[in-house]
Amino acid sequence: MRAPALYSAAGSLILTTLAATPAGSVPRVPDTAAAELRGTAVAAARARAAGIDFGRCAADLEAPATFRCGTVSVPLDYAHPDGKQIRLTVSRVAATHTDPHNSKRRVPRQGVLVYNPGGPGASGMLFPMIGVLPEWKRVAASYDLVGYAPRGVGRSAPLSCVDPGHFFKAPSQAPTHPSASYKEARINEAKAYAQGCLKRSGSGLRHYTSLNNARDLDVLRAALGEDRLTFMGASYGTYFGALYATLFPSHVRRMVLDSAVNPDPERIWYRNNLEQSAAFEGRWADFREWIARHDDVYGLGDTAAKVQASYDRASRRLARKAAAGKVGPGQLQGAFLSAGYYDDFWPSRADALSRFLKGDAGPLVRLAAPTAETAAEAENSNAVYTAVECNDAPWPTDWKTWDQDNTRLARVAPFETWGNAFMNLPCAYWPVPRQQALDVRTGPGELPPTLILQAERDAATPYAGALEMNRRLSGSVLVTERDAGTHGIGGGPNQCVNGYLEAYLLEGRLPERRASCAGHPEPKASVPADHTRRKNPRVSLTGEAGRR
Template identity: 65%
Template sequence: MRAVALYGTLGSLVLSALVAAPAGSADPATAEARGVEAAAQRAAAAPVSFGRCPEAESLPPGVQCATVDVPLDYARPTGPQIALTVSRSKATGKPAERQGALVYNPGGPGASSMFFPMVAGMPEWKRLAGAYDLVGYSPRGVARSAPLSCQDPAEFAKAPTQSPPDPSASFKRERIAQAKAYAEGCARNAKDALRFYTSINNARDLDVLRAALGERKLTFMGASYGTYFGAVYATLFPSHIRRMVFDSAVDPDPDQIWYRSNLEQSLAFERRWEDFRVWVAKHDDVYHLGTSADDVLESYEKVRDRVTREPAGGTVGPAQLQASFLKAGYYDDYWASRATALSQYLKGNPKPLVQQASPRPQSARDDENGNAVYTAVECNDAAWPRDFATWDRDNTALARVAPFETWDNVWMNLPCAYWPVPQQRPVDVRAAKGALPPTLILAAERDAATPYPGALELQRRLPGSVLITEKKAGTHGLAGGANACVNGYLEDYLLNGRTPVRRAACAPHPEPNPVSLDERAAGRPRHVPYAL
């Protein structure tokens, strides 16, 4: 699945011996299972010591930081270690009200949650912050947790770049060459460590973090990709879970991970792209971009054609334009600002579009790092088609009905076709009936990044899980957002352990205000799902 920051813009058939664990068992690979147990015991014996955060983390004084060591290779638990950076805000309530640590991961792969303790000051999180230490961290390879890089950040952020909806044979050859070079860069920089960036290792790291925090059982909330390795954790360590929230669930079916997930995602983004255009058309008195979704599309294509010929501000070409509007597929908080940027550009004022869509040099290093981890984890996790002909056939057909995101999603993930290390068989996520405590799944019915059928599949595979659906809405990442009904179910579960019997529905949150340019989503983590 494609992330908001895109590969190359700013925007296999080889299987390992890894097999899925039987429901309720520990890890399938005996050496790694013993390694996780040894690493967790070591972490519990020397609990994490929090102190002042390094300046590089840019966190306020109320947040504390620490590091937790995890093995690079769990088959060699005393071998090379990765120091995961961890952040925390202590529970603000009375000691008797404290329920332990709530660990959060925002997705990716490649996203950090070091910012998470800062939500303690927000009204939507006040009660949870009273009961829990809010804990964030950077997974292996991310940010300052032994950062992975595959490409010069300046090259990664180069702009303007092209994004043709119907790419020519020569353009495809160019992107194939770039994908091969990127995969080679990952191997050259990471060397033998490259194969250890996997979802199963992220789940193992989470168990070591649990032990280091002094928690006998884990309370965890994962969003987007965080739901996937959270589900892997639930499969491998069911007896270690206290409470678990899956916010915007990835489809855990091994046959979907990850190639087919991206096809489904591209199709879902087409539907969400239409939702945005319908909303813009409804407010034609504000934007003057057309009174129908087709009219708004024509306005968008006019802008795309113009920036193809003459990039806006010298930096916004069609790929940067598309990446910017992809964010509107994740969060409707962006709808008003994006519609305004289109409208103003067509009136002769390119400044809003340049401001919203231009790459930011100051974030290039973090963007490249996040993309490198994303690529390594997804390419390692599962078999990808090894011949471009398969990608070309599948996505040429898909682009006929879903042109908005399809080819950019291909270019994001194409390094996996040329990946230089053996790829694994995905874990068969599942739990035996009664093996898990109740878990909570949050899903928006029109979420494009993690389409709704994935939430249904996750609930099927985890007996006893409860699904909360925001109807007729498409926000990716619901916890602490604009829907009070969803937040109510989340609070009741995390504070009291209560859930509906099996499923519940919430009415959609209000549509965006067309005259407000408040991008509330702008400060959120990149909820990059899988090939997001």
């Protein structure tokens, strides 16, 4: 697919002229860092001695019988390892030892493979289910597959910032050029949300950080009885995986970073979000061009501009009257934003838009309407996302900076810019001290060779981030899926990518230098049998739309 000129030229130009993030964080003094390092060693030693008592999983996990679940204790504050403890939930499916190509051949166990799907705020508890898929059976034969809910997520000392019953505001608007009054309302909401996080979560809120996620990972490693960790992180999971590699390089056995966050401390997290918004404009253009090529199926226009006009017409109609009283322009935008993550969502979204414009709102409602059953999980996920990103690094505290940067970017990237800005705006008014982002990097020989996987047109974690990660982690090797934009590509439909992943995890083999794979085929235009929220096992491995 051709890179749209909008993103490659104008969008990049805007991003290079954005204002720098102002200071305003609380620097981490050496004594605190040393205390946290000692605290991690203390917590890891205790976890190794205690182990994890795996047993039946909670009924609400809806896990198969092969799943075993347990908990591991970690300090809320690693500078005080004898202080308050929190418990992280962990899931495991034992290695099958069975070669999927030769059932009589017994495969030796290589240890555990721990996975994190990103977010921040996503749970990996269901990750071990992946072992039943053909793409993962060889890995599942050699490794115990281990998932967990990071601190703050699910049952792992859950965070909350608002009453879940009031979390979904539907229908909602999705202004690409918000008015002054709309901005003022969102500023007030952001201030109230930030205060709600402190009120509902207390003074411990400051300890929900990426650095503590990395420390928790080392305690989990010890609790699992592993001297060295085999870890795979997707999306945001690549960032604290890189923090782990920087803090504990000798504890790494193998590490896969799939869809890499740019770890440059100057980009954590304000500038990364601006760059993400610009990249989504490019991916939205890819989707519109695909719909236009299949105008005979969807009837939304035979050019990207005509498809945009169809989308805008639907948005205006929803602004006048929400579908089923629940789906407004904001919900429409959310449904189409998820298509920027995964192109296998393209047919269902295109068909739902087509049917809505022809008078049938049912498919769009089923795709986009918020549901009461998912409100608590969504509120918790958003609270963790906000707390981690706000705590991790400095953010601009002057609304003028946000307004200027996003106004300029929205001129060339209107699709996601303001939605992303308002989602992150509580960080401007965050009520607890912030950290300085760690300077991620390892020197030659410090870290075992690691594998980075990246789709060239990934919008959630733009490609430049993978290049920067590759540069900072000495000995790492980048494998690129060309002309593709799926977020999270390991174990997906691209057999070339999966070949590199298997060779690394099973044999420790990496290409000598950067490698690439041709992109997987685009989805076929079709009319889906239904438009329910089916969870594709591959897709569910990465964070939900609106996150990394």
